[in-house]
Amino acid sequence: MNTALVYSFNTIKTARVAEHIKSYWGDDLTIINAEEANGRQLASFDNLICGVPTWFDGEIPNYWDEMVPEIEAEDWSGKNVAVFGLGDQVNYPENFVDGIGLLADIFENCGAAIKGFTPINHSDFENSRAIREDQFCGLALDLENYPGEANGQMEAWVKQLKEEFGTK
Ligand SMILES: Cc1cc2nc3c(=O)[nH]c(=O)nc-3n(C[C@H](O)[C@H](O)[C@H](O)COP(=O)(O)O)c2cc1C
Incomplete structure (x- = not known):
């Protein structure tokens, strides 16, 4: 089983979160710059962790x-994809972390299994395309409004993914 972490190296907060995920995960992770990646390269992994602001x-x-x-x-088919995303639920309440849902849909429509669903802890927002059956279909981080929660969320998510990917 091989796993890649894919995000844009040109982002600020997404890249910071990716660094944390990497440190919680350990060595067994390939890091890929989404801005230089291609679909074939990504499909060569069993598991993908994708970052999207x-x-x-x-x-x-x-x-x-x-x-x-x-x-x-x-x-x-047979591949696992997990998406983490950053957003701001107070200033963008109609579209909070929509990117998580949009990216998950793209991979799911191609046959991938979406992993790493998380509970909705706050409800300052009105709408999010990342919600599936009362959960986020990935890790939703709001560093603007709830920065103190992020580290715990990331650490717990990595543990969850290791179990759901079967890499533990
Ligand atoms: C112009 C602009 C538009 C944004 N639109 C949204 C949005 O639609 N939904 C949301 O949840 N967050 C939105 N955000 C908040 C960003 O997603 C958030 O600040 C994120 O942490 C940025 O991550 P980055 O530094 O990796 O780009 C927006 C921010 C800016 C500046």
Whole structure:
């Protein structure tokens, strides 16, 4: 089983979170810059952990958007994908961490299993495309409004993923 952590090296907070996830995970993790990645490369892993900030009222960044045709060209059956995302539920209450849901949908529609669902701890927002059956379909982090919770959330999520990926 091999696992990759994929995020844009040009982000600020997403990259900071990725560093924490990496340190909680340990050595057995390949780090990939999403801005230089391609779908075939990502599909060569059994497990992916993908980072996505939400920008511009509920959109995923261009580097993910541009990779969609390449992702769709690969066979994702039997693969696990987990998504972590950053957002701001007070200033963007209609689109809180939409990017998590959008990215999860893309991989799920291609046959991947989405792992790492987490509970909704706060409800300052109105809508989120990341919600599936009363949970977030990934790790939703709000560093703007709840920065003190992030470390605990990340550590618990890594433990959860190791179990759900079967890499423990
Ligand atoms: C112009 C702009 C648009 C944003 N749009 C959203 C949004 O639609 N939904 C959301 O949850 N957060 C939104 N955010 C908040 C960012 O996702 C949040 O600040 C995140 O931590 C940024 O991560 P980064 O530093 O890795 O880019 C927006 C921020 C900015 C500056």
